[in-house]
Amino acid sequence: MSWLDDHWLDILGWGGSALLVFSLLQARVLRFRALNLVACVILVAFNSILGIWPMVAMNIVLAVINVWFIVRLLDERHDEAVFEVLEVGSDDEYLRHLLRIHGADILRFQPDFVWDPAEDGGHAYVVLRGDEAVGVVLLRADGEVARVQLDYVTPRYRDFSPGEFVWRRSGLLQGSGVRRVVTPPGMVDAYYDRLGFRREGDSYVLQLD
Secondary structure (H helix, E strand, O other), X not given: OOHHHHHHHHHHXXXXXXXXXXXXOOOOHHHHHHHHHHHHHHHHHHHHHHOOHHHHHHHHHHHHHHHHHHHHHHHHOOOOOOEEEEEEOOOOHHHHHHHHHOHHHHHHHOOOOOOOOOOOOEXXXXXXXXXXXXXXXXXXXXXXXXXXXXXXXXXXXXXXXXXXXXXXXHHHHHOOOOOEEEOOOOOOOHHHHHHOOEEEOOEEEEEOO
16 A cells, blocks of 8 residues: 555645645635635545544534635625725825835835825725725826726735726716726736726726716
């Protein structure tokens, strides 16, 4: 018999435990739930084989809880009743606070990002889930054309696309005289395709009726 045949049960147990610990290190709420669910299923199998029924019961309960949260998160993912868009001033103190505390993370994805609140044509939107800020969208308008300066998602909700609620509620933009939204060149994000943007060269463009 091979070494694997002799130690597969140990590998199963250690692997499930390692995955459980790894899941707790995840900042993304949906990824945490998914990994934790897989770990619980592995540990249910491991403890069932050993006949450790209290641990089996505990992991079954945790798995059910994870499934419930995952279904809820996926159901709410595109729900306008769950996410709210708050338009704020370009120099709003709360906006400054968000940009400051997430500054390092923003620069990881957009090293050239600069937001000057004194510059004309600035439009700022904060996307909220309850009282928690989950996204920031910043635009710079020149006449009827607004260029996306930032479409940022906080780490906990990086498996979501809260910026979509700004684009869905086109009245927010039209009320400011914007008729055309253009993303920065080279932006790679399939979620724009689902919201009426079309590809033009290296950018995505949304035409507002």
